[in-house]
Amino acid sequence: MSMNPAMNRYNWRVIWLSLVYAAFLLTAVYCFKHQLLHGVIAYVAAILPALPIIGIFGAMGRYLLEEEDEYVRMLMVRQSLWASGFALSVATIWGFLESFNLVEHVDAYSVAIVWFVGLGVGSLMNKLTLGASVKC
């Protein structure tokens, strides 16, 4: 499936947001490692790397609004739904495993990482059930 303008814009947004994420994350890690931040500033610095990730979720939403090819949009919606179901299910199971002292606690952002992995699961499910998937 060839890349359309909406997908192209989505990819560029994700690339820019990933670069901003890397910059914020490296800065925050450096500052926390050298104990340069205290009080409210520490909270703000901790939240900054989260913002580009939230932006990527926003970019996905914007892409779904901009996509004019209804079939491609339907594939992406299905893929996102699989990703959400996958991430929420993994978070639920992991949460109870933590609760019963079987696994270590993980940082909550891991669930968002699992969501992105879930996009791969969704793509695979699209391929298996509809014989097509969206290439990002």
Next chain:
Amino acid sequence: MFAAKQSDLTPAQRAHIRRTLWLLLAYAVVLPPLVWLQAHRHVGHTLSLLMAVAASLPLLGIFASWGRYLSDERDEYHQALTLRRIAIATNTTMGAAVVWGFLQAFGVMPLFETYWIPFIWVVMQGAFGCIAVLSRGRAGA
């Protein structure tokens, strides 16, 4: 009034609500004994694993029920509304998870069990449902 509201529901919505209520009932029945066992008895590793999975299953069922509802729903307007709701709930939930996760990673907030993240999602869905019922009631008044 409730009967009138029920008649507004599509068959797929009624089936989804029925499934969700049964799953919530199963969750309420299954969870307390598991928590009690874990707290008051020495439970082996394998049994703990099975207990954790058993506690998760009703919630996994609720997520699956949403998927089933979307494939069963024949009314395109309701389907689109539900997709929109899910998108908003998922983005908000993931946003909260990412913000809290970085606060945890940099040691300014405590760690917690990850099932609270799906809990936020489920609460948001419930809130959307309440808003829909209230706005329908207001439109009908």
